[in-house]
Amino acid sequence: MHQLIASPFLGEYMVLKPGEPRGFKIPRSAYIGLGKAAAFPPWLVEAARKAWGMDLHGQPTAESLLIRPESTYAFGKATYELNLGCNYDCEHCYLGLKTFEGLEWPERERLLETIRDAGTLWLQLTGGEPMVDRLFAAVHTKAYELGMMIEILTNGSRLANTKILDLLTTYRPSKMSLSVYGATAETYDGLTRRPGSFRKFMRGLTAAHEAGLQMNLSLIITDRNAHEVDAMRELAERFGLRYREYAQMSPTIHGGGESLPSQSPQYLRKRQPFRGCDAGHTSFHVDPFGKASICKIGRNPNIDLTKEGAAGLLRLGGISDNLLLRQGGCTGCTLQDTCGTCMPLVQLYREAKAPLATYCQHKEPRKEVAQ
Structure with missing residues (x-):
């Protein structure tokens, strides 16, 4: 099973160790190079030693490194x-x-x-x-x-x-x-x-x-x-x-x-x-x-x-953009820039018939403007 992962992530590239909360970024050229390397390159041997105390010297990448392919989708x-x-x-x-x-x-x-x-x-x-x-x-x-x-x-x-x-x-x-x-x-x-x-x-x-x-x-x-x-x-x-x-x-x-x-x-x-x-x-x-x-x-x-x-x-x-728009009673609110509740959560509060003060933390009166 792999000890390290090299992966694209939201337009960048990272090396991570499973079980650890953080990794480190690498340039795309280094990511591409890892796919061709038979053994861990010196820069990664040293980086892994500093980050996690690992000894990768002389180890073949095929046994220890999982290289995730690039995706055409933008989710991380x-x-x-x-x-x-x-x-x-x-x-x-x-x-x-x-x-x-x-x-x-x-x-x-x-x-x-x-x-x-x-x-x-x-x-x-x-x-x-x-x-x-x-x-x-x-x-x-x-x-x-x-x-x-x-x-x-x-x-x-x-x-x-x-x-x-x-x-x-x-x-x-x-x-x-x-x-x-x-x-x-x-x-x-x-x-x-x-x-x-x-x-x-x-x-x-x-x-x-x-x-x-x-x-x-x-x-x-x-x-x-x-x-x-x-x-x-x-x-x-x-x-x-x-x-x-x-x-x-x-x-x-x-x-x-x-x-x-x-x-x-x-x-x-x-x-x-x-x-x-x-x-x-x-x-x-x-x-x-x-x-x-x-x-x-x-x-x-x-x-x-x-x-x-x-x-x-x-x-x-597109679904997200529509859901996050202020709607209904919030549409004309002049205090939207200071609102702390996202619209999907507002909708749940409304379905629950919760008091306005439960999810709208602005003080009365709330001035609305015509649309």
Whole structure:
């Protein structure tokens, strides 16, 4: 199995090591040269030694270097949602009704090849909870073999499982982001509505940390665990892990508002002004049935990758431009330049019949202009 990957990425070229969060850029001439080299050139031997402490001197490239071909498509990142099922039942979850439906393996294998053909170098595996998916190991292994750098979003509950840990230490992801729902069993289990979930999380976190897997923590702050925010921060610091805090609750992907009451008002923060994003242009989202959309929020319109292949993604840019336009009640708003909510998310809030203050953080009165 390859130790290094040389790959195009959004008009540039990179060398990366699976299991590491960063790589380094190289000129196109060096990328072309690697395809002709029988052994690692001195410049790469030295660069790999400095970056990762590797000794590649005298090693043949055929055994250790995967060179990904250039793609005619302009995508560099993708998210693959393996399923909508989970072993938790958090009331704040944006998925709503959780199901374990998805494609069978032959279709998933072709789907992963399509994602690779689109130029995707960085692939995020998510769910639901991806590690409870019956084909998680096969998906992870295939994505690794195809030369994609893998990030996993997980609740961490299965990381102490021997088979899962063996898989992840053999085919190391570039990063894992573990969600944290509390700092005590009482709070954590109460939020997940699964007795014993805190114990499983702590076992998983400890096992992954001892195995040297790349991790960070996502502190999910709701009205049920807000009193333990400091303790959750201390947990991250105890393991020496970086963390980010997430307190904005969103409607479900079906436009339901049942997740919104879990918001902790004291941690509601003003979003940064929305300046656009690369969704649909250089990145895309794929649901459990192979439907590609601009992101996990803007799921419609979508493209069936199982039928159209990577060529269908050429329509995503236009879909994105249309979805991100201010519409409806926002059309004439004079404060759009300082708005912090993207339009697909606004639409979900509207479907959920959420109060305007939930997603529009401007103070009244809001002056609209004629169109």
